[in-house]
Amino acid sequence: MGMVSQSRSWDSSSDIEGHLCNLHPHHQPYMMAMQEANYHNLLHSYSDSSVSASPRQVSASKPSPSAATAADEDRVGGSHHETLPPPFIDFLGDLKRRQPRKAWEGPGELVGLNFQLLQICELLEFRWNNRSRTIPDCLGRCFCAELPWLLRRDPTGTALARTGGTKGAEEGKNPINPDGVCKIGDDVVGSAVEIGGSVGEKEGWLAGGLGVAGDMGSSWLESVKLCSGEKVGLVGGKGLLKMSFNLKQWSWVLGSFAMLALFSLSRDDHGSVRTPPVRRELRSVSRRDNTYNQMLSKTDNQVVLNNGLVQLTFSYPGGDVIGIKYKGIDNLLDIKNQPSNRGYWDLVWNKPGEKGGVDKLQGTRFKVVRETSDQIEISFTKTYSRSLGNASVPLNVDKRYIMQRGRSGFYAYSIFERLKGMPEVDMDQIRIVYKLQQDKFRYMAISDDRKRVMPTADDRANGLPLAYPEAVLLTNPSNPDFRGEVDDKYQYSSEDKDNKVHGWICKDPAVGFWIITPSDEFRTAGPFKQDLTSHVGPTALSMFVSTHYAGKEVGMTFQDGEAWRKVFGPVFIHLNSAPSSNEYLTLWENAKEQLVEEMQRWPYNFTQSKDFLSSDQRGSVAGQLLVRDRYRNKRLIWASSAYVGLAAPGNAGSWQKESKGYQFWTEANKQGYFLIKDVRPGNYSLYATVPGFIGDYKYEANITIEPGKEINLADLTYEPPRNGPTLWEIGIPDRSAAEFNVPDPSPTLMNQLYTNHTDKFRQYGLWERYSDLYPNHDLIYTVGTDNYPDDWFFAHVTRNKGNQTYEPTTWQIRFQLNKGANPGNYTLQLALASATNAEVQVRVNDWSANPPHFTTGLIGKDNAIARHGIHGLYWLFSVGLRNDRLQEGNNTIYLTQSRHKTTFDGIMYDYLRLEGPPQE
Numbered sequence: 001m002g003m004v005s006q007s008r009s010w011d012s013s014s015d016i017e018g019h020l021c022n023l024h025p026h027h028q029p030y031m032m033a034m035q036e037a038n039y040h041n042l043l044h045s046y047s048d049s050s051v052s053a054s055p056r057q058v059s060a061s062k063p064s065p066s067a068a069t070a071a072d073e074d075r076v077g078g079s080h081h082e083t084l085p086p087p088f089i090d091f092l093g094d095l096k097r098r099q100p101r102k103a104w105e106g107p108g109e110l111v112g113l114n115f116q117l118l119q120i121c122e123l124l125e126f127r128w129n130n131r132s133r134t135i136p137d138c139l140g141r142c143f144c145a146e147l148p149w150l151l152r153r154d155p156t157g158t159a160l161a162r163t164g165g166t167k168g169a170e171e172g173k174n175p176i177n178p179d180g181v182c183k184i185g186d187d188v189v190g191s192a193v194e195i196g197g198s199v200g201e202k203e204g205w206l207a208g209g210l211g212v213a214g215d216m217g218s219s220w221l222e223s224v225k226l227c228s229g230e231k232v233g234l235v236g237g238k239g240l241l242k243m244s245f246n247l248k249q250w251s252w253v254l255g256s257f258a259m260l261a262l263f264s265l266s267r268d269d270h271g272s273v274r275t276p277p278v279r280r281e282l283r284s285v286s287r288r289d290n291t292y293n294q295m296l297s298k299t300d301n302q303v304v305l306n307n308g309l310v311q312l313t314f315s316y317p318g319g320d321v322i323g324i325k326y327k328g329i330d331n332l333l334d335i336k337n338q339p340s341n342r343g344y345w346d347l348v349w350n351k352p353g354e355k356g357g358v359d360k361l362q363g364t365r366f367k368v369v370r371e372t373s374d375q376i377e378i379s380f381t382k383t384y385s386r387s388l389g390n391a392s393v394p395l396n397v398d399k400r401y402i403m404q405r406g407r408s409g410f411y412a413y414s415i416f417e418r419l420k421g422m423p424e425v426d427m428d429q430i431r432i433v434y435k436l437q438q439d440k441f442r443y444m445a446i447s448d449d450r451k452r453v454m455p456t457a458d459d460r461a462n463g464l465p466l467a468y469p470e471a472v473l474l475t476n477p478s479n480p481d482f483r484g485e486v487d488d489k490y491q492y493s494s495e496d497k498d499n500k501v502h503g504w505i506c507k508d509p510a511v512g513f514w515i516i517t518p519s520d521e522f523r524t525a526g527p528f529k530q531d532l533t534s535h536v537g538p539t540a541l542s543m544f545v546s547t548h549y550a551g552k553e554v555g556m557t558f559q560d561g562e563a564w565r566k567v568f569g570p571v572f573i574h575l576n577s578a579p580s581s582n583e584y585l586t587l588w589e590n591a592k593e594q595l596v597e598e599m600q601r602w603p604y605n606f607t608q609s610k611d612f613l614s615s616d617q618r619g620s621v622a623g624q625l626l627v628r629d630r631y632r633n634k635r636l637i638w639a640s641s642a643y644v645g646l647a648a649p650g651n652a653g654s655w656q657k658e659s660k661g662y663q664f665w666t667e668a669n670k671q672g673y674f675l676i677k678d679v680r681p682g683n684y685s686l687y688a689t690v691p692g693f694i695g696d697y698k699y700e701a702n703i704t705i706e707p708g709k710e711i712n713l714a715d716l717t718y719e720p721p722r723n724g725p726t727l728w729e730i731g732i733p734d735r736s737a738a739e740f741n742v743p744d745p746s747p748t749l750m751n752q753l754y755t756n757h758t759d760k761f762r763q764y765g766l767w768e769r770y771s772d773l774y775p776n777h778d779l780i781y782t783v784g785t786d787n788y789p790d791d792w793f794f795a796h797v798t799r800n801k802g803n804q805t806y807e808p809t810t811w812q813i814r815f816q817l818n819k820g821a822n823p824g825n826y827t828l829q830l831a832l833a834s835a836t837n838a839e840v841q842v843r844v845n846d847w848s849a850n851p852p853h854f855t856t857g858l859i860g861k862d863n864a865i866a867r868h869g870i871h872g873l874y875w876l877f878s879v880g881l882r883n884d885r886l887q888e889g890n891n892t893i894y895l896t897q898s899r900h901k902t903t904f905d906g907i908m909y910d911y912l913r914l915e916g917p918p919q920e
Contacts (some may be wrong), residue, residue: 294306295307295371295376295403295405296368296371296376296378298316299316300316301315301316302314302315302316302322303315303316303366303378305376305378305401305403305410307403307404307405307406307407308405309326309406309407309408309575310324310325310326310403310408310409310410310575311323311324311325311326312324312325312401312403312410313325314378314380314401315339315340316366317363317364317365317366317380318340318360318362318363318380319345319361319362319363319366319380319399319401320339320340320342320343320344320360320362321333321342321343321344321401321434322339322340322342322343323342324343324513324575326408326511326575326577327509327511327575327577328509329437329440329506329509329511331437332436332437332440332441332506332511332513332575333434333435333436333437334435334436334437334438334537335437337435340360340362341435342434342435343432343433343434343435344360344361344432344433345360345361345397345399345414345430345431345432345433346358346359346360346361346429346430346431346433347359347361347393347395347427347429347430348427348428348429349393349425349426349427349428350425350426350428351390351423351424351425351426352424352425352426352557354390356426356428359392359393361382361397361399361414362382363380363381363382363397363399364381364382364383365380365381365383366378366379366380366381367379367381369400369608369609370608373405374404374405375402375403375404375405375606376402376403377400377401377402377607377608378400378401379398379399379400380398380399381396381397381398381399382396382397382398382399383396384396384422386423393425393427394418394422394423394425395416395417395418395422395425395427396416396417396418396419397414397415397416397417398414398415398417398609399412399414400412400413400414400415400570400607400608400609402570402606402607404606408574408575408576408577409572409573409574409575410572410573411569411570411571411572411573411604411607412432412542412569412570412571412573413567413568413569413570413571413607413609413612414567414568414569415565415566415567415609415611416430416564416565416566416567416568417564417565418558418562418563418564418565419563420561420562420563421561422558422561422562422563423560424557424558424559424560424562425557425558426552426555426556426557426558427545427555427556427558428545428546428547428552428555428556429543429545429546429547430543430544430545430546430568431541431542431543431544431545431546432515432541432542432544432571433539433540433541434513434515434539434540434541434573435537435538435539436504436513436537436538436539436540437506437538438456438457438458438537438538440506440511441504441505441506441513441538442454442456442504442505442506442507442538443504443505443506443507443584444492444502444503444504444505444534444535444538445502445503445504445505445588445591446492446494446502446533446534447494447498447502449757449758449759450492450753450759451588452753453479454487454536454538455474455477455478455479455482455485455487455536456477456478456536457536457537457538458478459474459476459477459478459479459482459487459536460472460474460487460536462474462475462476462477463475463476463477463487466486466488466749466764466765467765467866467903468866470488470489470490471486471487471488471490471764472486472487472488473485473486473748473749474486474487484748484750485750485751485752486749486750486751486763486764486765487536487751488751488764488868489532489535489536489539490532490548490762490866490867490868490869491751491753491754491762491763491764491868492532492533492534492535492762493530493531493532493533493548493549493762493867493868493869494530494531494533495527495528495529495530496520496523496525496526496527496528496529496530496531497520497527497528497643497665499517499531499533499543500516500517500518500595500599501514501515501516501517501574501591501592501594501595502514502515502533502534502540503515503534503540503574503591504534504538504540505584505585505587505588506584507581507584508581509577509581510577510578510579510580510581510583510584510587511575511576511577511587512574512575512576512577512584512587512588512590512591513540513573513574513575514540514573514574514575514576514591514594515534515540515541515542515571515572515573515574516571516572516573516574516591516594516595516598517542517571518571518572518595518598518599518601518602519599519602519603520663520665521662521663521664521680522544522566522567522568522569522662523543523544523545523663524544524545524546524554524658524659524663525550525554525655525656525657525658525659526645526647526655526656526658526663526665527643527645527665528643528656528735528871528874529549529550529554529656530548530549530864530869530871530872531543531546531548531549532546532548542569542571544568544569545568545659547861548867549862549863549864549867549869549871549872549873550656550657550861550862550872550873551860551861551862551863551872551873552861553657553861553873554656554657554658554659554873555659556659556660564660565611566660566661566662567609567611567612570604570607570612572594572598574591574594576590576591576594602678603615603618603678613680613681613707615678616707616708617680617681617707617708618677618678618679618680618681618705618707618708619679619681619705619706619707619708619709619710619711620675620676620677620678620679620705620709620710620711621646621675621676621679621686621703621705621710621711621712621713622673622674622675622676622710622711622712622713623644623673623674623712623713623714623715623716624668624671624672624673624674624714624715624716625639625642625644625668625672625674625688625690625697625716625717625718626638626639626672626715626716626717626718627639627672627690627693627717627718627719627720628717628718628719629693629719629720629722630722631722631724631725631726631919636717638670638671638672639668639672639688639690639718640668640669640670640671640672640690640691641667641668641669641670641690641691642667642668642672642674642688642689642690642691642697643665643666643667643668643688643689644665644666644667644668644674644676644686644687644688645663645664645665645666645676645686645687645688646663646664646665646676646679646684646685646686646687646703646705647661647662647663647664647684647685647687648660648661648684648685649683649684649685649702650685651698652687652695652696652697652698653687653695653696653698653874653876654685654687655685655687656873656874657873661682662680662682664676664678664679664680664684668688679705680705681705681706681707682704682705683702683703683704683705684702684703684704684705685698685699685702685703686698686699686703686713686716687699688716688718689735690718690720691733691734692732692733692734693718693720693733694720694721694733694829694831694876694910694911694913695720695721695876696874696876697716697718697720699713699716721829721876721878722915723827723878723915723918724824724826724827724915724916724917724918724919725915725916725919726913726914726915726916727815727817727826727914727915727916728783728784728815728913728914729911729912729913729914730781730783730788730792730813730909730911730912730913731788731792731831731909731910731911731912732911733831733910733911734910734911735831735833735871735874735910736833736870736871736910737761737794737795737833737834737870737871737908737909737910738758738761738794738870738871739788739789740788740789740792740793740794740909741788741789741790741791741792741793741794742760742761742766742794742870743766743769743773743793744760744763744769745763745764745765745766745769746765746768746769749763749764749765750763750764751763751764761794761868761869761870762868763868764868766794766795766868767795767797767865767866767903767904767906768800768903770793770795770797770799770809771799771800773793774793778799778809778810778811778812779791779792779793779809779811779812780811780812780814781811781812781813781814782814782815783813783814783815783816784815784816792909794870794908795834795865795906795907795908796809796811796838796840796895796897796906796907796908796909797809797865797897797903797904797905797906798897798899798900798902798903798905798906800903806900806901806902806903806905807900808896808897808898808899808900809896809897810847810894810895810896810897811894811895811896812892812893812894812895813892813893813895813912814890814891814892815890815891815892815893815914816889816890816891817886817887817888817889817890817891818888819883819886819887819888822916822917822919823883823917824883824916824917824918825880825881825882825883825917826880826881826882826883826886826914826915826916826917827878827879827880827881827914827915828842828854828878828879828881828893828912828913828914828915829876829877829878829879829911829912829913829914829915830842830876830877830878830879830909830912831874831875831876831877831909831910831911831912832859832874832875832876832877832907832908832909832910833864833870833871833872833874833907833908833909833910834860834862834864834865834869834870834871834872834873834907834908835856835859835860835862835872835873835875835906835907835908836860836861836862836863836864836865836866836872836904836905836906836907837858837860837861837899837901837902837904837905838856838858838859838860838897838899838905838906838907839855839856839857839858839859839897839898839899840855840856840859840877840895840896840897840898840907841854841855841856841894841895841896841898842854842855842879842893842894842895843893843894843896844881844885844886844891844892844893844894845885845886845887845891845892846894847892847894852896853879853881853885854877854879854880856875856877858899859875860872860873860875860907863904864908865904865906865908866904870908871908871910872908874910883917893914
């Protein structure tokens with residue numbers, strides 16, 4: 001019968017068996033197992049071969065030291081050109097196109113090439129109409145000549161085993177004979193291979209890697225009776241195993257297993273032949289592991305990742321997350337939205353002086369960055385072109401997603417890049433958005449004391465808009481408990497230092513969706529910067545850059561030609577589940593536990609971008625911060641709970657407006673000791689802010705971080721602004737107005753979550769309560785009589801005169817002064833926690849003085865009053881007061897907020913202090 005040159009047909013199953021004898025002299029156990037499984041009938045199905053209609057050829061000879069010898073050619077019965085099924089040719093070709101890696105040195109939790117071998121077996125389970133393929137001949141060639149070459153390439157990256165015990169790196173016993181022939185029989189894998197100390201001696205190891213961890217490998221081998229019944233396989237732990245036998249020997253082992261698997265998988269007629277145990281077990285293993293092996297699939301317009309726990313669907317080549325399948329829910333994302341409006345990155349930008357826009361950062365190119373049996377990382381890139389003009393932000397973006405085997409979730413990060421020559425641009429917001437199904441996700445959690453059932457987007461749509469679009473009065477909600485409540489996404493903001501995990505819970509089935517941010521290094525404007533988290537939609541956000549609670553001062557402005565590069569993320573999207581709907585609240589506790597795990601793993605060592613640095617590529621800074629304030633204590637004071645950080649070089653406090661670089665912050669302990677670890681190499685200034693003291697600290701010299709090095713700065717001393725002894729003070733110097741009088745909201749404009757809550761300042765409309773509390777005159781505070789928690793309103797705002805008109809307000813501080821004989825000047829320390837289109841004018845004992853004795857000028861754009869923030873950016877003014885402006889006895893300081901265009905113009909005070917003249 002006609003065949004391709006030097007290939008041969010098979011007249012009977014005995015020919016096939018004879019060929020196996022030539023392939024493997026020690027073949028008897030294989031034949032015994034096949035006879036027991038009734039393989040003669042199976043093999044006989046190949047004897048009625050006919051000529052292939054369109055045979056394809058492939059070269060099995062590759063430039064490899066492990067290529068088959070002439071003796072091998074005699075053994076396999078053919079030349080280097082064999083007739084192979086087209087899918088097998090394509091599969092091998094795909095493997096060979098992979099990037100080479102050094103053999104036996106990839107990460108993994110399985111031994112050998114188990115997943116690739118299973119995949120080969122699956123691909124070879126063809127249901128042909130013509131039986132002309134010379135299967136044993138071509139497979140012998142492929143596995144004995146091709147596979148060693150593939151092993152050298154290590155396409156799966158799983159050749160490095162993670163093992164346990166104290167002797168995990170020792171060689172142990174070799175299950176392969178010196179002549180390269182696998183010992184088949186009662187010692188197929190050796191009585192024990194030392195891979196895990198005493199555990200390894202007892203458990204042994206499965207050569208070739210078919211099966212995961214011990215039990216699975218054991219059951220597979222026992223089912224075909226290829227070993228003596230001893231437990232076989234790899235058992236847990238972490239360690240290192242270096243393969244100690246050559247690639248040619250490996251080819252015999254893998255070839256043997258593959259041949260056996262092939263004949264068990266290739267049968268068309270399932271009715272006449274009993275399904276053998278090996279086929280059942282291998283299919284069981286394949287079902288368990290093939291999900292991971294096939295983690296990636298692609299169509300013309302979609303890319304799908306599936307690790308067996310979570311399935312992600314991306315638009316192609318745009319890179320939007322359009323589907324998340326988990327725990328029986330086909331799509332956690334809102335299927336009512338357009339695919340591009342479910343899970344996406346976006347960026348708010350504008351050219352200077354022009355109107356802004358939003359770029360959805362749609363990719364134009366997709367690639368697989370790296371794929372192993374344990375992990376896959378994919379990339380969607382967007383490249384700037386001047387030909388697009390104003391239609392595209394001048395920026396290159398590489399959106400990355402990582403899925404790992406065994407992890408219920410995925411990682412997301414991006415590399416943003418500006419090249420020299422790109423035009424000028426302002427960028428004000430960078431974020432990731434996930435919009436979930438509102439009929440499933442109804443419970444939101446941000447912190448232990450901020451979690452609740454939430455209204456729906458439909459409830460908002462049916463509500464009454466308030467002072468700005470984000471705030472809505474719920475008038476006809478689906479849940480009557482929400483009637484009369486206000487919903488506003490800004491009510492759920494958090495400081496970045498606290499914004500680590502937040503998300504949503506579906507009660508039935510009990511499923512959670514969480515955004516976990518293990519580090520703040522890629523965020524902007526320091527640890528106290530507030531930003532959005534989750535809100536009604538249901539929507540979950542990962543905010544990287546924004547002007548919220550700060551204004552344009554923290555946006556990124558790039559000059560014409562300015563180059564820049566930064567990694568945002570990774571963040572982890574964690575999915576979890578509970579056994580029953582009654583346990584849905586445990587999902588929040590689990591999410592917090594997952595946060596701890598992610599923080600312990602940071603910085604990650606599995607990202608493939610060279611721009612994201614692992615721990616050994618970073619450095620650290622340690623020291624102790626002390627405070628010298630001789631008017632409070634003649635001794636140095638511990639900077640207890642100080643926030644100490646590294647940011648771009650600048651002036652003291654400049655970090656709160658810095659957005660282009662990375663920042664690294666830590667909280668000092670009670671004694672002021674601090675350690676800032678895992679800092680990217682570069683030049684930084686060291687900054688600090690100390691609770692209880694005004695101002696900002698900056699170390700006098702820049703600090704250069706180098707990989708693997710720790711800098712010990714020993715004792716650092718901060719001397720906060722101070723000119724004289726304290727005569728009186730109002731508030732606590734902590735960069736916040738939370739200690740002042742935050743009133744109850746209007747009964748018709750409440751959010752029940754914040755009733756009797758420490759964050760009562762997040763209630764809507766509190767700025768309007770000033771006119772209610774002070775209807776006839778402005779605030780008057782008498783030192784020594786009044787108490788700031790009750791008598792100092794939290795925000796210095798305008799007065800509402802009706803008809804959308806507003807007027808300035810002037811507050812008074814009245815105090816007694818015993819001047820004494822010291823002729824020195826006085827100082828008013830004026831620390832502000834927030835400012836929005838404001839100007840504070842200071843007058844002493846003359847409310848009509850023009851010009852005022854001091855003015856801040858127009859300051860602030862943080863809009864923290866409207867957005868329910870108790871602070872925005874920090875401001876400090878040391879106001880000098882001449883001695884002759886103050887008088888013996890009664891004095892009054894007038895504080896006027898003179899700007900009054902809107903109800904939101906105003907400031908929040910952090911702390912006020914009057915200091916007397918300096919003393920020796």
